Amino acid sequence: MDFSVFNFESSLQEGLDAMGFEKPTPIQEKAIPVIIQNRDLIACAQTGTGKTAAFILPVLNKISKSGSSSLNTLILAPTRELAIQIDQQIQGFAYFLGISSIPVYGGGDGIVWEQQKKALETGAEIVVATPGRLIALLAGGKIDLSSLEHLILDEADRMLDMGFSDDILKIINYLPKNRQTVLFSATMPPKIRQFSMKILQNPEEISIALGKTAEGVTQSFYSVYDGQKEDLVTNILSQKDYEAVIIFASTKEKVKSLHKVLRKKFEVEAFHSDLEQVEREKIMSNFKNKTLKILVGTDIISRGIDVVGIELVINFDTPGDPEDYVHRVGRTARADMEGEAITFVNPKDQPKFRRIEELIGMEINQLELPEGFEKGPGYSREDKRSRNDKPKFQKKKGGSKFKKRGSDFSKKTNPSEKFQPKASQNESKTNDPKPSRPASGKFSNRKNVID
Template sequence: MTDNTQQATFANLGLIPTLVERLVELEYHQPTPIQLQAIPHILAGKDMVGGANTGSGKTAAFALPILQQILQQDTPRRRGNFVSHLILVPTRELAAQVASNVKSYSYHLREQIKTVAVFGGVSVNPQMQLLRGGCDIIVATPGRLLDLVSSNAIKLDRVKTLVLDEADRMLSLGFTEELNNILALLPEQKQTLLFSATFPDKVTTLAKHLLSDPVDVQLQSAEESTLVQRVFSVNKGEKTAVLAHLIKQHQWRQTLIFVNAKNACNHLAQKLSKRGITAEVFHGDKGQGARTRVLDGFKSGEIQVLIATDIAARGLDIEKLPVVINFDLPRSPADYMHRIGRSGRAGEVGLGLSLIDYDDYHHFKVIEKKNKFRLEREQVAGFEVDDDQSEAYFLPMRPQPAPAGTGKKKKKKRNQLEM
């Protein structure tokens, strides 16, 4: 695979010169492994399940063939309020990002190809205006798309290509009803493409019911990742102190911190502020305008520390983000990979840190098992785990003996590594 990737060019994947020239301008020098394997199959009209590490170029893998198919079709593209190609994504921010990428790839064709992003949290009227006369590509969140369909702003019965980006999330229970409603509006004959960094077994089984003789490309590989993973054991109640210490010690240019709840974002930001660290928050209770401003500020480097819920875990491309920290462990093992995948993207070296206390220990073992890796437990100098918790952190679980009442516990040797 490596040798083929080094020899391959976008031109010999079958892409037309206009697209290849644009990729040169964008400094896309060689196709990534997922692009190398996916593009020819998609150009040939095959259904596909495409799995690859975060930051591996999946958007270009499906967007470039779609753009070429639009340019090469013989019939008029835009008529009435119909759409030809539909890309479904789970979050507003990802909808805007994917649409921006598609528009960038088709920059020299902007008079010929119309791409529109539609998502909630903002007024629907400007989006309805953009859809007048139909469009070639819609990038949409499911709820807003159904709103537009019910308002007769768009029709889906002539869709030629359906893409589920972050497909594992799109096929999860939270989107089941909306996705089923959308699928009922689509024609039976279409090309269906599913892309994600993770495909749990249940999702893979469900996905195959949507596809016709699909090509299955799975390229997730810890060995090929440029992301370093580390896990630090801490005493219960000391996570904030350890987090503040790490931020000050390493002076990271940017730090993305994940927690599990909206109120936890604000609470942690307040506690860091008392320790001299200014942090912004990013969660679903913020209005779309505020969310956009915060995310843009973080991407530009104006905001150095961002505390977010999992709405920031999926697909967002933050260039050269040095570190992601799990202050709270994600409830889903798959979300762990999506979170840390905000760092180490596009071949850049990145770091994914997790802070675990006694209550997190078993859940982190589940995350390791599901994602097929094992990390050494480390400690931060000055914040070592108490002796009475060290066995639970670092040794296999065993039946607990009855209280002896006398004698002292033998001190365990603990793994203590400097960052």
């Protein structure tokens, strides 16, 4: 299949040809016809699958056919970076169409605020906004959404995680009821389904390969202690002159700390929420044009940045949510390219890493620590356990209310021992023999079992 099957307007097809778009991705193949048919849609597709074009292209085609110049489409995104990226993609696709878009986001100075208000007053067919800044504009009467035909929520799961659900519902109160609503989410937890029922009407549902990483990614991990991580990062970055690397840490404090260490030997920048918007835009621009080669950040950059050619992703900390791993790894091997993802797993994070392997359906290759490093902690997949493996409690008649399987409490008490007198206070407790665990049983050969 190629894009000609959608019968796009010739000017839009010309733009696709100029940008080198030949065949639609699976999410584009399934979502575009639904949006063209004006059906509400809830679509689940992970980052890097081409979902942005899946909702932009049919909307641009509709606007081009109608010839309308009024505000037609509102796209909501969780972060400034994603809003800017979507706006840039719209500009690329609409180059031959004469359709304009405006990004509306917070974090800038007064000049940016005035520019956004002026642009809205001038008019545009598409507005791409973060919820907080849009509410401020609506409250000030600076934007009229009465002519809106399409509402699109991108990265809906992230917006709900960031606490935007109430803001989104407030925005919807300003919108016409007769509209098409499209919701894209990288994951589909119950809260997303419940939320979608409030804002969508009989939606079509699409799900594309949730939890699968790109085929071009070589994935591996090191089992390490926390004290070995900084030296290991330095060692990895010293092995090759990488063109583009992203290092993910769990908190902005760790990002700042790791940045201080790495900048002594490498050209590296830290990307986190404490930076001003101007600084964040400059860093991201330098990273995209490859004048900056190494970026250290939190999960704020695991979604919403589209940088082709990232060779290496390093998870300095194992992500707590397995789906966050998929998003992080999705930064590399984009556009059918190849890439590498390396994760550092400390003893505490081993259960998290096993859940990641379960989600992606594969065992990730373990690497030996480089020469000169002390041996890291052991890693075993055999101490995974299902819910059915957890110790169970049973009621028993008399004595203790519960007894625990697989432990000394489950042993039958000898009747002759049942009424033994308590030791006197003068008797040393250290002389009492400690009960020994059974030599065999369900957990006898297991390590790191957490009750």
